[in-house]
Amino acid sequence: MDIVDAAETAGRTGLSILEARGSALDAVTEAIAVLEDDERTNAGTGSRLRIDGRAQMDASLMTDDLEAGAVAVIEEVRNPIRVARGVMETPHVLIVGADAIAFARRMGFPPYNPITPAARARLMESLAAIRKGDVPSYAKKWQALRGLVGTVGAVAHDSRGRFCAGSSTGGTAFMMPGRVGDSPIIGAGIYCGPSGAVSVTGAGEEILRRVLSKFVYDRLARGGSVQAACTAGLKLYPKSVPIGIIAVAKDGVGEACNRKMAWWTNRNARR
Numbered sequence: 001m002d003i004v005d006a007a008e009t010a011g012r013t014g015l016s017i018l019e020a021r022g023s024a025l026d027a028v029t030e031a032i033a034v035l036e037d038d039e040r041t042n043a044g045t046g047s048r049l050r051i052d053g054r055a056q057m058d059a060s061l062m063t064d065d066l067e068a069g070a071v072a073v074i075e076e077v078r079n080p081i082r083v084a085r086g087v088m089e090t091p092h093v094l095i096v097g098a099d100a101i102a103f104a105r106r107m108g109f110p111p112y113n114p115i116t117p118a119a120r121a122r123l124m125e126s127l128a129a130i131r132k133g134d135v136p137s138y139a140k141k142w143q144a145l146r147g148l149v150g151t152v153g154a155v156a157h158d159s160r161g162r163f164c165a166g167s168s169t170g171g172t173a174f175m176m177p178g179r180v181g182d183s184p185i186i187g188a189g190i191y192c193g194p195s196g197a198v199s200v201t202g203a204g205e206e207i208l209r210r211v212l213s214k215f216v217y218d219r220l221a222r223g224g225s226v227q228a229a230c231t232a233g234l235k236l237y238p239k240s241v242p243i244g245i246i247a248v249a250k251d252g253v254g255e256a257c258n259r260k261m262a263w264w265t266n267r268n269a270r271r
Contacts, residue, residue, distance in 0.1 A: 006262065008264045011264035012264075013034050024156035024162045028154045029166065032168050036080065036152065042169055046118060046170070047114055048122060049122070055114050056171065057073075057171075058070070058167075058181060058184040058189075060166060060190050061084050061164065062191065064163040064194050069087030069093065071100040072097070073180060076112055076113065077114075078114065080168055083100065083107065084168075096180070157250075163194075165198055165213070167189045168183065183201075188211055188212060198213040200243065206237065216230060216232070227254035244259065
């Protein structure tokens, strides 16, 4: 699915905030909210469904002062990234499940059904694939695993020198209820510190096992270039495991992926 236009729309939304001297945190939050509202992405509205037909979503934010907020397996909200932003205002980092929904309601987020007809159709395709037994090498514990594309992320560096990273997802094609992937886990799906910001996508369990975002960030912290850090992260995985990485540091932006990935900066758009 070609969603370069969605990446550009989200990127320009974030850029307009930065150009008005807004914060990296605001820019990342609003850029991801735009992507969550695009039914073509696997985040917010249109998220992939669990095998029981529910949409359980994950999202996270982190800033360079190591403040972070995240939600996991949250349901019935429009923009999980906004709820994650609310978590940043509490003493906690991660709130999950029914309690995350209750937290969203206390924060004033109304009930919302993110399930679309296309998401239901993808679920039927997934269940059919399970029965068929088409198994890639990185997913032997499932009878099938496809369609990882769609998790969204953003990174930003603002005029005050602050960094922010964020991510939002509906998960992957074949998920048990309650499954948590990499996106809401600090150090796995995102990481941010004084040296830069990193957001990744791909096979969540594999990203978790290698703490991919922190791996990339540590190379930035040691003074490596942002592109070299992204490339090193990608090299941790065989080509059979889908991975995408974006990062921003003081020396600019970098990306690395082994599948088609729509991404945008104020200089270009790529897929």
